[in-house]
Amino acid sequence: MLKFDNVSMRYPGAGDVLRNVSFHLQRGEMAFLTGRSGAGKSTLLKLIAVIERCSRGQVLLDGQDLNQAKDRQVPFIRRKVGLIFQDYKLLQDRTVFDNVALPLVIAGYGHHEVSRRVRASLDKVGLLGKERKYPAVLSGGEQQRVGIARAVVNKPPMILADEPTGNLDPELSAEIMHLFEQFQQVGVTILIASHDISLIAQMNHRILKLDHGQLVAS
Ligand SMILES: Nc1ncnc2c1ncn2[C@@H]1O[C@H](COP(=O)(O)OP(=O)(O)OP(=O)(O)O)[C@@H](O)[C@H]1O
Structure with a gap:
């Protein structure tokens, strides 16, 4: 469903925010993306939603190279990805x-x-x-x-959530995570950026860990 192949990313005037990141998420897989503040979690999610484009490497969503996507294709790519934010953005x-x-x-x-x-x-x-x-x-x-x-x-095939429980207490956070699991059970691929280590530890899902832009565990 999602493949990062040696992806690096730098914003104009800054150093590399992501460095040679490679991983593969299968359809229907649920994974957490962790790492300290500034490790590059939001940037990684933005590449999948084509809010940013990578500087090197390939991001493939459903086999499509997102860096090669024309601007007019972007709205169609975004329909494949449901975005969820810490501050809800309602x-x-x-x-x-x-x-x-x-x-x-x-x-x-x-x-x-x-x-x-x-x-x-x-x-x-x-x-x-x-x-x-x-x-x-x-x-x-x-x-x-x-x-x-x-x-x-x-009904997007993929959900991306950026610190979805950052403003919630532990009980509500666990409820939201169980809701994500229900979507996973019907085949949705889910990637959740979170630095809530204790919550992640309670759940049995793959963990992708970023450290200064490098994937150190996957
Ligand atoms: N639009 C931008 N222009 C320049 N630098 C940016 C931009 N967005 C993010 N950065 C920088 O890239 C680095 C990674 O930021 P990113 O938001 O991806 O990290 P994060 O792991 O999501 O952090 P947090 O947990 O605090 O949200 C940081 O040093 C940040 O200052």
């Missing part, structure tokens, strides 16, 4: 329903299909009764569930 002036519907509206789905898919997605994250609420009245854990529902609403 639109505060839109309801839960509208937040989750957004990727489908952008993709041009009709009203009936949007409604059906949004309800299915909210059902999966346990928020079916909260469609008309605004994000501000939800707990942190519920807001992250909205973020997850939005990420999976167009």
